[in-house]
Amino acid sequence: MPEEELNHQWRDRLKEASVPPPAFVWPEIEHALQRKKRRALLWWSSGGAAVLLAGAFWYSTYLPEKNPTVPAPSSIATVLELAKPSVSASLSQEGIGAASVPQQERQKLALESSRSSDASFKAAEELPPNKVAHAALLEQEQPSVAPQSRGVSPLLPLAVSFPAPLLSSAKALPGWPSGVIRKRKEQTGQCYDFSENRRAWLLEGYAGPLFARKVLETAGDPEQEAYRDRRLATEGPGWGFNLGGRAAYLFSEKYLLSAGLDYQQFAEVFEYADPSSIEYIIKQVLDVSTNTWKIDTIDINFGEERTRVINRFGLLDVPLSVGYEWRTGRMGLRLQGGAAANLFFWKRGAVLDPQTGAPGYFTPGKGSQSVFRLRAGLSWQAGMQWFWHIAPKTRVVVEPTFRQQITPLNQVGYPLEQRYQNWSLRIGFSKIM
Amino acid sequence: MNEETLIQGCLRGSVQHQRALYERYAGKMYAVCLRYARTPADAADILQEGFIKVYTKLNQYHFQGSFEGWIRRIMVNTALRTYQRHRYELEQTGLERLPESPQEADAIALLSEGELLGMIGRLPDGYRLVFNLVAIEGYSHAEAAEVLGIQESTSRSQLTKARRWLSEELNRATNVGLIDK
Numbered sequence: 001m002p003e004e005e006l007n008h009q010w011r012d013r014l015k016e017a018s019v020p021p022p023a024f025v026w027p028e029i030e031h032a033l034q035r036k037k038r039r040a041l042l043w044w045s046s047g048g049a050a051v052l053l054a055g056a057f058w059y060s061t062y063l064p065e066k067n068p069t070v071p072a073p074s075s076i077a078t079v080l081e082l083a084k085p086s087v088s089a090s091l092s093q094e095g096i097g098a099a100s101v102p103q104q105e106r107q108k109l110a111l112e113s114s115r116s117s118d119a120s121f122k123a124a125e126e127l128p129p130n131k132v133a134h135a136a137l138l139e140q141e142q143p144s145v146a147p148q149s150r151g152v153s154p155l156l157p158l159a160v161s162f163p164a165p166l167l168s169s170a171k172a173l174p175g176w177p178s179g180v181i182r183k184r185k186e187q188t189g190q191c192y193d194f195s196e197n198r199r200a201w202l203l204e205g206y207a208g209p210l211f212a213r214k215v216l217e218t219a220g221d222p223e224q225e226a227y228r229d230r231r232l233a234t235e236g237p238g239w240g241f242n243l244g245g246r247a248a249y250l251f252s253e254k255y256l257l258s259a260g261l262d263y264q265q266f267a268e269v270f271e272y273a274d275p276s277s278i279e280y281i282i283k284q285v286l287d288v289s290t291n292t293w294k295i296d297t298i299d300i301n302f303g304e305e306r307t308r309v310i311n312r313f314g315l316l317d318v319p320l321s322v323g324y325e326w327r328t329g330r331m332g333l334r335l336q337g338g339a340a341a342n343l344f345f346w347k348r349g350a351v352l353d354p355q356t357g358a359p360g361y362f363t364p365g366k367g368s369q370s371v372f373r374l375r376a377g378l379s380w381q382a383g384m385q386w387f388w389h390i391a392p393k394t395r396v397v398v399e400p401t402f403r404q405q406i407t408p409l410n411q412v413g414y415p416l417e418q419r420y421q422n423w424s425l426r427i428g429f430s431k432i433m
Numbered sequence: 434m435n436e437e438t439l440i441q442g443c444l445r446g447s448v449q450h451q452r453a454l455y456e457r458y459a460g461k462m463y464a465v466c467l468r469y470a471r472t473p474a475d476a477a478d479i480l481q482e483g484f485i486k487v488y489t490k491l492n493q494y495h496f497q498g499s500f501e502g503w504i505r506r507i508m509v510n511t512a513l514r515t516y517q518r519h520r521y522e523l524e525q526t527g528l529e530r531l532p533e534s535p536q537e538a539d540a541i542a543l544l545s546e547g548e549l550l551g552m553i554g555r556l557p558d559g560y561r562l563v564f565n566l567v568a569i570e571g572y573s574h575a576e577a578a579e580v581l582g583i584q585e586s587t588s589r590s591q592l593t594k595a596r597r598w599l600s601e602e603l604n605r606a607t608n609v610g611l612i613d614k
Binding site for chain 1: 446448451452455459460461462463464467468473477480481484485488489541542546547548549550551553555567568569571596605606
């Protein structure tokens with residue numbers, strides 16, 4: 001029979017063949033899909049938090065400040081600063097050194113002269129309205145300068161030569177010119193006035209790397225020390241990330257109470273090599289004379305069987321803290337500490353089984369051994385926050401934090417008590433409401 | 434529930450629709466996996482991995498061509514990747530000496546699907562993969578060689594050996610009267 005015809009015959013018999021799959025396959029698929037969904041949700045929420053933080057940073061750094069407690073920056077003054085070389089050059093032509101004229105006078109002089117120039121004034125008018133308003137504010141705030149500056153009227157014709165293209169170019173820069181940003185930052189150096197507002201709400205968001213150190217204790221049973229040593233030898237340190245947010249209430253100017261949500265996730269490597277592994281390769285053969293299956297041992301392999309699993313843990317906690325902060329100028333330091341209660345604890349991976357000594361999964365629903373509790377219980381934490389005001393109501397914060405679990409993570413009756421000491425470096429923003 | 438409703442439901446992430454889709458195609462796909470896998474346990478792993486890919490890549494199915502064919506291709510590719518990952522050595526068992534059997538066609542017609550699948554499952558890995566791709570899926574030797582990363586001549590040789598091995602198995606079944614009906 002031709003080969004193609006035989007192929008057709010095999011194809012016809014087997015292409016539509018159907019065999020019921022084992023019952024355990026669907027639950028495994030369902031579990032894996034849920035895991036993927038959770039992971040996607042985590043990624044999206046992390047991305048969203050990053051976008052929000054970036055947005056908050058952009059808003060607080062690049063948008064004009066509306067807080068009346070701080071003198072608003074003068075964009076016109078900044079524009080004048082950009083034009084300073086030209087004014088100085090004009091003054092030098094008259095034989096008067098730039099340094100000999102007070103800064104305020106020069107600004108005032110240039111402001112007036114810019115208004116006297118159609119081109120320059122038009123350019124100033126095209127600036128955002130708030131900047132023009134700032135220029136007016138500058139004029140009102142410096143009444144003593146005006147008469148004196150009028151006194152240097154001989155310089156006016158020279159100041160009229162204030163280069164209009166420079167003003168236009170300042171306006172034409174995308175967003176805000178770097179000069180404006182620099183100037184504004186310099187002028188908003190004053191912080192939020194806590195002496196007048198002795199109570200305030202702060203909203204804080206942070207994210208950062210995390211190091212998890214595992215502590216295994218034998219619960220007073222020396223016989224379990226060998227097992228503990230084997231566990232420690234087969235499990236590496238944990239690395240991960242920490243993100244969260246909290247609301248803090250500041251009272252009496254320096255004291256804080258805070259609560260929020262904190263998520264810590266870390267992974268550690270479990271590696272085990274079984275030196276006395278024996279692999280039996282067995283195939284079943286159908287004895288057609290009796291129509292029965294017989295087991296036929298084909299091969300035996302002796303060797304080392306390696307197991308490598310990434311153990312993952314995630315903890316969602318509600319931390320409650322008290323704190324105290326010192327401030328000097330734009331920066332400050334806060335010490336805080338408190339307790340955290342666990343809301344959700346997920347875990348996936350494998351460790352050595354205390355009974356058999358072989359690797360066993362502890363993943364809920366899949367694992368062969370029960371190691372961890374449903375929730376992680378209580379922990380205490382302490383941290384030191386360094387903050388820097390990038391705006392009167394906005395701080396950048398850097399916060400090294402230590403957290404120690406109080407209640408062990410493992411189930412009651414498990415031969416070891418397992419806890420984690422987590423070190424994290426949180427970086428984020430704090431907004432005074 | 435028609436196929437489109439099923440797919441739309443799965444795209445929305447509905448577990449009920451995912452389950453219904455699984456129940457509709459799992460039997461056929463498990464048979465495909467059994468043909469490629471070394472053991473039933475490996476076949477179950479391939480089936481699981483394949484269905485997870487089906488759900489996650491469902492947005493790439495544009496309702497063109499057979500949906501069952503699309504799922505089948507995912508299963509075959511998953512099985513082949515498992516094969517490549519495990520790097521099974523192509524087993525050489527001196528099958529060149531096995532005689533050809535003229536009764537092969539009759540035996541194929543008489544044996545049950547389960548018995549035929551069992552026979553294919555006992556084929557050495559290299560033979561089994563080439564036999565599945567070329568004889569059952571309809572790949573050309575050039576395509577099978579490309580997918581498996583082997584020479585086209587090797588693919589031809591493996592198929593010939595697979596056929597002889599199966600022929601011997603079928604012959605044995607015929608001679609002892611199992612299918613002598």
